[in-house]
Amino acid sequence: MKKRRASFAVILLFLSVLVMSITVLADEQPESKNKSVIFLFDSSGSMKTNDENRLAIDSIAQLTYALPSDYRVGVVSYNANVVISQQPVDSNKRSRIMDLANRIQYEGFSNAGKGMLRAVDLLKKEKAGEKTIVLLTDGEILMKDDGATRESSSLYRKAVKKASEAGITIHVIGLGSQMRNMKNPIFAAAEKTGGGSYLASRPKDIQNAIDTILIDKLNIKQTNLAIVDADGKQESLSLDCPFVNASMVRVLLTSNAPIKNLKTNFQAEAANQINGEKYSLIQIKKPTSEKIDLSFQGAPGSRVKIAMIPEYRILPQVKVEYDDKVPSDPEAVYYERTARITYTFYDMENQNLQLWTEPFFDHNRVDLSSDGKKFQEKALSGGKITIQEAVTKDQTENISFGYSKLPFYVYGENAVKVQLEGPPALPVEKPKPPYLLIGAGIAVAVLIIALIIWLLLRRKPEPLPPDDKPEPSRYSYTGKLNIYITRAPAGYDIPPLTYNLFRLPSGKVMSLADILESCAVQEFFEGADKIYFKSGPNHNLILTNNSDCTVMKNREILMKKKSYQITVGGKVDIVFEDETSELTFQYKDLKPSEMR
Numbered sequence: 001m002k003k004r005r006a007s008f009a010v011i012l013l014f015l016s017v018l019v020m021s022i023t024v025l026a027d028e029q030p031e032s033k034n035k036s037v038i039f040l041f042d043s044s045g046s047m048k049t050n051d052e053n054r055l056a057i058d059s060i061a062q063l064t065y066a067l068p069s070d071y072r073v074g075v076v077s078y079n080a081n082v083v084i085s086q087q088p089v090d091s092n093k094r095s096r097i098m099d100l101a102n103r104i105q106y107e108g109f110s111n112a113g114k115g116m117l118r119a120v121d122l123l124k125k126e127k128a129g130e131k132t133i134v135l136l137t138d139g140e141i142l143m144k145d146d147g148a149t150r151e152s153s154s155l156y157r158k159a160v161k162k163a164s165e166a167g168i169t170i171h172v173i174g175l176g177s178q179m180r181n182m183k184n185p186i187f188a189a190a191e192k193t194g195g196g197s198y199l200a201s202r203p204k205d206i207q208n209a210i211d212t213i214l215i216d217k218l219n220i221k222q223t224n225l226a227i228v229d230a231d232g233k234q235e236s237l238s239l240d241c242p243f244v245n246a247s248m249v250r251v252l253l254t255s256n257a258p259i260k261n262l263k264t265n266f267q268a269e270a271a272n273q274i275n276g277e278k279y280s281l282i283q284i285k286k287p288t289s290e291k292i293d294l295s296f297q298g299a300p301g302s303r304v305k306i307a308m309i310p311e312y313r314i315l316p317q318v319k320v321e322y323d324d325k326v327p328s329d330p331e332a333v334y335y336e337r338t339a340r341i342t343y344t345f346y347d348m349e350n351q352n353l354q355l356w357t358e359p360f361f362d363h364n365r366v367d368l369s370s371d372g373k374k375f376q377e378k379a380l381s382g383g384k385i386t387i388q389e390a391v392t393k394d395q396t397e398n399i400s401f402g403y404s405k406l407p408f409y410v411y412g413e414n415a416v417k418v419q420l421e422g423p424p425a426l427p428v429e430k431p432k433p434p435y436l437l438i439g440a441g442i443a444v445a446v447l448i449i450a451l452i453i454w455l456l457l458r459r460k461p462e463p464l465p466p467d468d469k470p471e472p473s474r475y476s477y478t479g480k481l482n483i484y485i486t487r488a489p490a491g492y493d494i495p496p497l498t499y500n501l502f503r504l505p506s507g508k509v510m511s512l513a514d515i516l517e518s519c520a521v522q523e524f525f526e527g528a529d530k531i532y533f534k535s536g537p538n539h540n541l542i543l544t545n546n547s548d549c550t551v552m553k554n555r556e557i558l559m560k561k562k563s564y565q566i567t568v569g570g571k572v573d574i575v576f577e578d579e580t581s582e583l584t585f586q587y588k589d590l591k592p593s594e595m596r
Helices: 055-066 095-101 112-124 146-165 185-193 203-217 435-458 512-518
Strands: 022-024 035-042 071-078 082-089 130-137 168-175 197-200 223-229 234-240 248-255 259-265 268-275 279-287 291-298 303-325 336-347 365-370 373-379 384-391 395-402 409-412 415-420 480-487 497-500 531-535 541-545 550-553 562-566 571-575 582-588
Touching: 035 055, 035 082, 035 095, 035 112, 055 071, 055 095, 055 130, 055 203, 055 248, 055 279, 071 095, 071 112, 082 095, 082 112, 112 130, 112 146, 112 168, 130 185, 130 203, 146 168, 146 185, 168 185, 168 203, 185 197, 197 203, 223 234, 234 303, 248 259, 248 291, 259 268, 259 279, 279 291, 291 303, 303 415, 336 415, 365 384, 373 384, 480 512, 497 512, 512 531
Parallel strands: 022 082, 035 071, 035 130, 130 168, 168 197, 303 409
Antiparallel strands: 071 082, 223 303, 234 291, 248 279, 248 303, 259 291, 268 279, 303 336, 336 384, 365 373, 365 395, 395 415, 480 497, 480 582, 531 541, 541 562, 550 571, 571 582
16 A cells, blocks of 8 residues: 655745745646636734634645546645745646645734635636635735735735636635624635635634535535544554545545554555644545555544545446337338437446446436437446447437436446437238148258268267366365356346355356356356366466457456466456357455354
């Protein structure tokens, strides 16, 4: 597990009227449908009193790391001048935001006008569909004299007007008792741009305001996993993670006090950890386990909130099957044709990996639109959506999917082209041939059949190939196989299967064909009878491929006539010898209740 601790640096500012400004140039921003957010932060001297423990700094982390990948995030901080100015960056560079935020020092006056103008100007450069500013301040605009204060106030109003004209939404969080008057001119920014105004009487209330903005205003899909009242001892939790094979799962821990000794245990393709003073982020790429075990130490009396933000990058595929019936109308010329259209969703990186096949995803609903017009809302079932449609002519439909109702984020391709073929013509009845020709045809057919039988009887039987089963094992079986037949020879859907290995005797060698037969699968999968399983050491499963099937484990092709260990949680993809049928299985542990 890779771990990375966010660096905490202190920047020395000149103690003079002019404050050094730290400005970071923006990365070149390509054309995209991204959304952009800037956290605008009041770092005037009064914040030293209202936020002596610097909890507001962690609120930047909470906002920054809770946003999904399609958000670009930036930060602007001001006192008498703008002291930090960071154009929004992509999701893989967010640690830069926290590096800058940790440099913030509370001192000087409060030039909110110049700070707001800088944030608006940075956002106007963004090619984003949605643009948002979140302002955190503990007081009104205040400069060294009345003239400078009036100038900053005027600049603030002009910046807010500029934001409104540019479609930028501003949310304002007022920190401390001085902000209880919601008629404070600072809050006018929210009113004029359609944003929200929030009061955080104490620094620890900032988290609640951030949560409200994330969920109610930005509609962020985060799953709250737990809220832990810490007692100073090491806390241990086992969290359900149904988002197996997600492109990215972010687990965010936030608290009003330091979080220490964070330890994690899970299975994934890759992961990294970012630790701040009062927050921690675990970024998990392609988790393969359905549990995330973690432990941490929270300060006595503190509260630790744990949230999960999952994301998938997908590639939808479509399959069309037809059912043709003879119409009841005697004058009809064509069959009555019904198309059975199945949409299946695969991982964009591994296009053999079907997603959302677990029961957790069933009944989640997806919107279907044809050429931009919504026409249906369908529920997932086994990772698929199936609809039936009457077809009267050749036609092409451009189908797009709306994933807003899913409890996670979906990126990648969201449209497919469906080509439907019109029904075939009914056969024209031909006149019956003379009876003499019929009799002659029957006689010829009988002679041909007799000749074929005679030739078959004369053929010598070929010797059977030697038994190529691997040697039996002395280890005991454990676990089970979860089997997903993604493409059957006949094209019919077969629901997910489970085969319990625990009850098999240790010396038994099973072929994949034996397992499928035990699961009452009546389809014939060419080559399945030459893929063998036997028990291995350390609760592993040994797979021997003696077939001409394409067998892959974690993108590695398993060679013929060789044996491989399959560990718990391992997945194997198989393309059978007919090069059409496909199957995926995962080797899983048994729950205690399944061992009875």
